[in-house]
């Protein structure tokens with residue numbers, strides 16, 4: 689496995705691979721790898737000859753009061769896990785390498801989709817995400833990029849960016865990997881106290897309550913949301929930030945549930961903000 693920190697060296701390496709006709713798949717991450725990230729590597733491996741992983745805690749997608757400084761990092765461990773899982777190339781740039789002129793003057797903004805769900809509470813977040821993903825696409829020129837359904841809104845925005853800006857990258861979205869008790873794996877789970885960790889699977893239980901109502905034939909979005917809300921409200925350690933039932937393309941609220949609609953939530957456990965979602969129907 690090669691580990692590269694500079695754009696120039698990476699371009700050189702990948703240019704060579706491309707000239708030999710090897711198709712590449714990119715797995716963008718912020719590191720502190722867990723099985724969720726590694727499942728994306730497995731998917732990438734199935735789809736391409738060369739698996740490239742980026743590890744970069746992107747300052748542009750953190751708000752001023754968010755956890756950029758505290759975000760967990762362990763590059764050495766990440767590199768061992770990536771190598772073991774069969775990643776071919778890791779790109780781990782510094783913030784200066786990615787943003788030599790900071791702040792960038794040209795960014796990617798998708799207000800209509802960004803202002804929904806998480807974006808309502810994280811102004812500028814998706815502008816940061818889209819901008820760094822566009823930069824990674826320009827530097828790496830992958831044929832495929834693999835993202836997780838865990839960050840549902842992010843995957844919708846990235847697909848739309850590729851469509852609207854004619855970026856020739858095939859976007860793949862892999863299912864959410866969970867702990868045995870249902871908690872979605874997240875680098876931020878390490879922030880949870882033991883009590884919060886015990887309460888955290890309630891997020892998934894709430895989504896499951898909604899799912900089973902839909903499986904019984906319920907199509908009224910208000911009643912489906914209420915079923916999930918009731919489960920969340922019963923856990924005093926959870927403060928729900930949003931719980932919304934949306935269509936998977938425009939992210940508009942729906943009144944009648946149709947197959948493919950998504951119930952998405954964000955909630956605080958203490959100071960830790962977690963997200964989760966499920967596809968209904």
Ligand code: AMP
Nearest residue numbers: 717718719724835836838839864865873
């Ligand atoms: P992050 O390092 O949190 O920015 O995540 C990098 C990629 O891993 C994103 O595409 C996430 O959606 C994906 N990811 C994070 N957690 C999970 C999970 N539990 N299951 C599947 N994919 C995940």
